[in-house]
Amino acid sequence: MTNTSSANKLREDALHYHAKGRPGKIEITPTKETENQRDLSLAYSPGVAEPCLAIADQPERAYDYTAKGNLVAVISNGTAVLGLGNIGAVASKPVMEGKSLLFKIYADIDAFDIELDTTDVEEFIRTVKILEPTFGGVNLEDIKAPECFEIERRLRAELNIPVMHDDQHGTAITSGAALLNALEIADKQIDTIKLVVNGAGAAATACLDLYVDLGVLPDNITVFDKDGLLTKDRTNLVGNQYKYTTDRHPEGYTLADAMVGADVFLGLSVGGVVSQDMIRSMAPGAIVFAMANPNPEITYEDATAARPDIIMATGRSDFPNQVNNVLGFPYIFRGALDVRATEINEAMKLAAVRALATLAKLPVPEAVSRSYGTDGLVFGRTYILPKPTDPRLLTIVAPAVAKAAMDSGVARKQITDWADYDMQLSRRQGLDNSFIRRLTRQAQQSPKRVVFTDGENLSVLRAVAEVREQKMAIPILLGNPQTINKILADHNMNLGDTLIIDHRSPKQDKVREKYAQLLYEKRKRKGLTLIEAHNLMRDRNYFGTVLLEIGEADVLISGLTRNYPQTLRPALQVIGRQPGIRKVSGMYVLLSRFGPLFLSDTTVNMNPTTDEIVEIAETTAHAVRRLGIEPRIALLSYSTFGSATGDDAEKMQAATAILQARHPDWVVDGEMQAHLPFNQELMRESYAFSPFAEQPANVLIFPSLAASNIAYNLLKEIGRIEKIGPVLMGIRKPVHVLQLGSTVREIVNMVAIAVAD
Numbered sequence: 001m002t003n004t005s006s007a008n009k010l011r012e013d014a015l016h017y018h019a020k021g022r023p024g025k026i027e028i029t030p031t032k033e034t035e036n037q038r039d040l041s042l043a044y045s046p047g048v049a050e051p052c053l054a055i056a057d058q059p060e061r062a063y064d065y066t067a068k069g070n071l072v073a074v075i076s077n078g079t080a081v082l083g084l085g086n087i088g089a090v091a092s093k094p095v096m097e098g099k100s101l102l103f104k105i106y107a108d109i110d111a112f113d114i115e116l117d118t119t120d121v122e123e124f125i126r127t128v129k130i131l132e133p134t135f136g137g138v139n140l141e142d143i144k145a146p147e148c149f150e151i152e153r154r155l156r157a158e159l160n161i162p163v164m165h166d167d168q169h170g171t172a173i174t175s176g177a178a179l180l181n182a183l184e185i186a187d188k189q190i191d192t193i194k195l196v197v198n199g200a201g202a203a204a205t206a207c208l209d210l211y212v213d214l215g216v217l218p219d220n221i222t223v224f225d226k227d228g229l230l231t232k233d234r235t236n237l238v239g240n241q242y243k244y245t246t247d248r249h250p251e252g253y254t255l256a257d258a259m260v261g262a263d264v265f266l267g268l269s270v271g272g273v274v275s276q277d278m279i280r281s282m283a284p285g286a287i288v289f290a291m292a293n294p295n296p297e298i299t300y301e302d303a304t305a306a307r308p309d310i311i312m313a314t315g316r317s318d319f320p321n322q323v324n325n326v327l328g329f330p331y332i333f334r335g336a337l338d339v340r341a342t343e344i345n346e347a348m349k350l351a352a353v354r355a356l357a358t359l360a361k362l363p364v365p366e367a368v369s370r371s372y373g374t375d376g377l378v379f380g381r382t383y384i385l386p387k388p389t390d391p392r393l394l395t396i397v398a399p400a401v402a403k404a405a406m407d408s409g410v411a412r413k414q415i416t417d418w419a420d421y422d423m424q425l426s427r428r429q430g431l432d433n434s435f436i437r438r439l440t441r442q443a444q445q446s447p448k449r450v451v452f453t454d455g456e457n458l459s460v461l462r463a464v465a466e467v468r469e470q471k472m473a474i475p476i477l478l479g480n481p482q483t484i485n486k487i488l489a490d491h492n493m494n495l496g497d498t499l500i501i502d503h504r505s506p507k508q509d510k511v512r513e514k515y516a517q518l519l520y521e522k523r524k525r526k527g528l529t530l531i532e533a534h535n536l537m538r539d540r541n542y543f544g545t546v547l548l549e550i551g552e553a554d555v556l557i558s559g560l561t562r563n564y565p566q567t568l569r570p571a572l573q574v575i576g577r578q579p580g581i582r583k584v585s586g587m588y589v590l591l592s593r594f595g596p597l598f599l600s601d602t603t604v605n606m607n608p609t610t611d612e613i614v615e616i617a618e619t620t621a622h623a624v625r626r627l628g629i630e631p632r633i634a635l636l637s638y639s640t641f642g643s644a645t646g647d648d649a650e651k652m653q654a655a656t657a658i659l660q661a662r663h664p665d666w667v668v669d670g671e672m673q674a675h676l677p678f679n680q681e682l683m684r685e686s687y688a689f690s691p692f693a694e695q696p697a698n699v700l701i702f703p704s705l706a707a708s709n710i711a712y713n714l715l716k717e718i719g720r721i722e723k724i725g726p727v728l729m730g731i732r733k734p735v736h737v738l739q740l741g742s743t744v745r746e747i748v749n750m751v752a753i754a755v756a757d
């Protein structure tokens with residue numbers, strides 16, 4: 001694709017993304033039950049008067065009775081939106097909604113975007129001040145320098161909740177951590193580096209303040225803005241900018257002059273202002289942070305082509321080393337909110353810098369590496385900072401910030417049980433669909449050919465459109481092209497060059513003959529005749545399964561059906577089980593508030609024996625591990641640790657004993673009733689010896705198909721929990737059967753799981 005056509009495509013995709021469904025990117029969801037009159041009389045009048053009076057009496061109670069403590073305002077006036085400049089308040093709304101979305105998905109913080117139509121500093125300050133009762137914190141965003149400095153200074157002084165201008169401090173914290181790590185890799189000492197900076201606005205000056213705190217010498221810093229070098233005799237500078245002026249260079253000294261022999265370049269200005277020659281002129285092992293958004297000062301490709309020895313970073317997610325404040329603000333505010341900090345101070349910022357820098361040096365979870373298409377991300381030139389999808393950002397950076405707030409005396413609430421806080425943070429991660437996001441990314445890294453046997457089904461076609469759009473897989477459809485094209489035309493859809501195979505068409509006679517022969521060879525000693533094999537090849541499930549068996553496809557998605565065994569049979573006959581597996585089984589993934597929950601066997605075995613339960617648990621554990629999650633397995637029953645007798649309870653007890661003996665290092669326990677592995681308080685009270693007294697289970701093994709089927713259907717409908725599955729386990733190649741009524745989203749999620757697996 002040429003640059004222009006890929007830019008056009010991005011434009012179209014981005015506009016469509018924002019417009020589709022409910023316009024915009026966020027909505028508000030109630031957190032309390034509102035089903036009946038009683039609920040409503042508590043939520044609103046008359047019951048609501050009680051918390052009002054309690055708060056009037058003691059304003060701090062607002063943190064107990066309202067959403068204030070978890071609510072952040074993302075406020076802008078649209079004067080420095082990304083690198084797009086002053087595009088005005090309403091035009092900044094997509095960015096502010098985006099920031100609110102990032103707050104939610106990475107740190108479970110609810111955020112309102114607020115766009116103020118004013119460039120008057122006093123009016124801005126006054127407006128935010130009177131909003132204080134609503135919020136637990138204020139994230140100022142994309143407000144241009146120099147106004148942003150005064151606005152932040154005054155609001156920090158005058159409000160009693162944390163206020164942070166993210167373009168200043170979020171950027172400084174993230175890039176400060178990146179700088180420390182890059183210097184370590186390049187073996188350069190911070191107090192000797194020559195630093196050249198392009199941009200002297202909000203982000204750049206805050207970065208410089210922090211870098212100086214970290215050890216960069218002010219005399220070694222040279223800064224440029226739109227008007228050129230920041231010299232001592234410049235008259236159009238304000239505040240902090242004066243700190244970084246110089247009189248050491250001749251008149252007409254340019255960015256290109258300064259870059260000669262520089263160790264570090266920091267760009268926080270606009271796209272495309274640095275040339276390859278400038279990069280070539282830098283010192284050996286130079287460090288280049290071209291952080292303007294959306295287009296960096298020099299592209300990743302151009303910079304690394306000019307000088308392969310540099311450590312290069314941009315603000316973008318599509319290249320290695322994304323240095324973007326998204327690694328900072330969600331976790332800084334999480335930590336600050338959790339101790340009700342009155343401000344975000346220097347100690348908290350430095351704690352975040354150190355936590356981020358350290359995290360990058362820890363071994364990276366395999367699942368995070370895989371989601372970026374590599375076998376292993378290792379601290380080094382192309383991995384100087386953690387990846388935004390790394391779940392440890394929340395559990396490492398937020399506690400570091402919270403602790404620094406407590407130590408520096410700005411916390412109004414103390415955390416004493418850090419292990420419990422860690423668990424609370426982990427639970428917050430279950431609230432979003434980070435699991436699916438990671439799988440989707442994993443699938444995008446290595447898209448597979450997925451054959452859909454129900455090519456004529458509208459939901460499948462819609463899912464295929466999405467799968468194509470997200471580049472998660474290369475779909476192949478089985479069905480009649482005329483029928484499929486008519487459905488597509490009727491619904492104004494286009495699947496581009498997607499391969500459609502009409503498996504019944506006379507044109508496929510030869511292929512069907514070949515496939516029939518293959519099936520016949522496999523089944524001739526099990527009573528199948530060649531004629532029967534020929535007839536079976538007109539069945540889309542048999543035809544698709546052979547495509548998978550001979551390697552013409554990598555994954556098969558069949559169904560949508562209620563008759564599960566019938567759809568499963570071709571897979572068993574043509575592909576067969578994995579070596580050593582006696583029984584095929586299936587699991588459902590439920591995206592619960594505890595994170596993904598894996599239920600098994602939900603699909604095949606009506607009433608499994610003890611040995612079969614053991615095999616189901618082992619197969620499920622392996623499957624869960626392959627998806628990047630450490631299984632914690634609970635074997636469920638109607639009794640707990642022998643509290644009742646009966647075949648089902650004893651079977652689960654015996655299976656638990658076998659699993660524990662075979663896998664002493666696994667977290668596996670049972671038999672127990674289903675509520676227990678999710679109620680740590682109760683577990684600690686009555687069964688402190690169990691691992692589930694500390695952390696909830698994530699794999700649930702059921703005694704029978706009846707129990708598992710009832711459980712997931714109830715959870716799905718009543719708990720309104722999103723489900724994916726069934727994911728078939730134990731077949732030699734990935735075959736998955738959709739259930740009748742699967743939604744488009746369920747089909748897409750199934751593709752993500754199947755391809756990632």
Ligand SMILES: NC(=O)C1=CN([C@@H]2O[C@H](COP(=O)(O)OP(=O)(O)OC[C@H]3O[C@@H](n4cnc5c(N)ncnc54)[C@H](OP(=O)(O)O)[C@@H]3O)[C@@H](O)[C@H]2O)C=CC1
Nearest residue numbers: 080082083145200201202203225226269292293315324325
């Ligand atoms: N990766 C990340 O995490 C982040 C990236 N950014 C990016 O940094 C950039 C600046 O943001 P921010 O500081 O908030 O904005 P500001 O408007 O406060 O600052 C912009 C600065 O860039 C200077 N500038 C503009 N054009 C040029 C040019 N051609 N040559 C040299 N300097 C120039 C401006 O100079 P003058 O004052 O003379 O106009 C000003 O000093 C944006 O691209 C933004 O997207 C910002 C925050 C985080």
Ligand SMILES: CC(=O)C(=O)O
Nearest residue numbers: 081082083167293325
């Ligand atoms: C990332 C960001 O905040 C910016 O580019 O403005």
Ligand SMILES: [Mg+2]
Nearest residue numbers: 082141142167
């Ligand atoms: Mg910004």
